Amino acid sequence: MIFEIKCDCLDLKQTLFCGQCFRFRELGEGEYDGFAGEKYVKLIQREDGIALCCDEEDKPFWEEYFDISLDYAVLLESFGKDGTLKAACTGRKIRVLKQQPFETLISFIISQNNNIKRITGIIDRLCRGFGEKIEAGYAFPKAEALAGLKEEDLSELRAGFRAKYIIDAANKVTGGETDLEKIRLMSDEEAREELKKIKGVGDKVADCVLLFGLYHTSAVPKDVWIKRVNAYYYPDGLPECVGRYAGIAQQYLFDYARTDLKDTVFKK
DNA sequence: ACCCAGGGTAACT
DNA sequence: AGTTACCATGGG
Numbered sequence: 653m654i655f656e657i658k659c660d661c662l663d664l665k666q667t668l669f670c671g672q673c674f675r676f677r678e679l680g681e682g683e684y685d686g687f688a689g690e691k692y693v694k695l696i697q698r699e700d701g702i703a704l705c706c707d708e709e710d711k712p713f714w715e716e717y718f719d720i721s722l723d724y725a726v727l728l729e730s731f732g733k734d735g736t737l738k739a740a741c742t743g744r745k746i747r748v749l750k751q752q753p754f755e756t757l758i759s760f761i762i763s764q765n766n767n768i769k770r771i772t773g774i775i776d777r778l779c780r781g782f783g784e785k786i787e788a789g790y791a792f793p794k795a796e797a798l799a800g801l802k803e804e805d806l807s808e809l810r811a812g813f814r815a816k817y818i819i820d821a822a823n824k825v826t827g828g829e830t831d832l833e834k835i836r837l838m839s840d841e842e843a844r845e846e847l848k849k850i851k852g853v854g855d856k857v858a859d860c861v862l863l864f865g866l867y868h869t870s871a872v873p874k875d876v877w878i879k880r881v882n883a884y885y886y887p888d889g890l891p892e893c894v895g896r897y898a899g900i901a902q903q904y905l906f907d908y909a910r911t912d913l914k915d916t917v918f919k920k
Numbered sequence: 921a922c923c924c925a926g927g928g929t930a931a932c933t
Numbered sequence: 934a935g936t937t938a939c940c941a942t943g944g945g
Contacts, residue, residue, distance in 0.1 A: 671926055760926075767925040770943060812941025817928085854928045875926040906926075 653708050657715065659701040661724035663745035668695075670746055670907045672864050674759055674772045675779070675792070688717055689752040690784065690791035719750050731901055733893040736885045740901075740908035748900045749864060753832035754825060755792040756865025757850075760857045761817045777809045778818075798822035817852025824850055836866040843868065863899040872902045877909040880918050 664684055668676040676686030682697035693714055694705035704714050715721070724747065731737040758778070763771050775792075782797045783790035799822040806815040824830040830850060835843045840862060847858040855874065862871035872878065872890070882889075894901040909918060 763925090764927040765925065765940080766927085766942085767944080770925080773943095810942065813928090813939090814941080852928065856927060860926070873926065876924095877926075910926090 653706065653711075655704040655706075655711050656698065657701045657704055657718075657720060659718070659720055659747075661728065661745045662702055662718060662747050664695055664697045664702060666744060666746045666907070667718075667749070669768075670903065671768050672903065673749055673751060674768070674775045685788070687779075687789060687792065688713075688749075689755055690786060692786060692788040717750055718747055722747075727897055727900065730893045730895065731904070734891040736881075737891070737893070737901055737904065740904040744904055744907060746903055746907060748869070748903050750867050751865050752792065753836070753861070753865045754795055757821055757825075757832065757847075757853075757861050758792075758798075758818055760860040760864070761821055761850075761852050762811060762814050763860070764814065764852065764854075764857060766814075774809050774811050774814075778806075778811075781808055795822045795825040799826040814852060817850070820851040821853070832866065836868075840868055840871055844871075859899075863902075869897045869899045871899045873899075875906070877906050877918075878902060881905045881909050884917065 664682070665678070668684055668686065669678075673686075673688075675688065676684050678684055679694075683695070685692070685694040687693075691710050691713055692706070693710070696703040696705070702718075704711060706714060724745075728741050731741050759771070759775055762774050762778075766774075779790040779792055782793035784794075784797075785791075798818060801819050801822070803815045803819065806818060809815065811818065821830070825832065830846070835846050838846065843862055843866065844855065844858045847853050847861055848855070853861075857873075859871045859873035862868035863873060874882070890898050890901060
């Protein structure tokens, strides 16, 4: 089934390939497909939104995934009160996705000291090797499928030193030491400390899990680009106009810095 | 050969 | 509490 979804702020290419998710590909001009958890979707860019090609029962899932109910027009207008943020938001229609908690946890463990292209490859091999086969490809592995494995069992992923971290995360989730649904309900600070009990999860990965997988819109992952942005533009912190959506503002600044500013303000 | 990539850990001051 | 080498892999 095809569903037309109206949405004034959603550029699929920018949203799917800005380093927040790693399971989509471009099929052709304005056409994409990919997975979240165990679900598959095909997407087409429209002038006033997107077309969702999926089972009827999965339509609410994808509307939630793209956070269609959040009004970005209000958000971006507020961000525009700050000059740097206004520049970052101009020409960008990125939505912060509401991804699956476990998938987000594993994905951003893999992301550490890594680049987006190789992260995507490792996750693809992880799904092919350990995910359930579904019609269009492979689901993201459940924690149970990864728990109890040995590092060498993941050698085909070529994930390097991250393999042991993946296994520790799966073990803690299946063992109940890490309850992602409970962590979702905690404050940013409590949740961050709880996530950091997993090996290979530090402040940055924890904040990515909070923002992209547990929908803490106030969590701000401090990667190298955001550290540069903060040092140069915001030595005293992000402006008031971000409200409780600092994480979403961060995603615009992140993309702005690594695409538009990398050869100018932040060259070498 | 060197440097970097959506960093974290352990071992140092 | 704040620095620093090291961790695997692949692309520039």
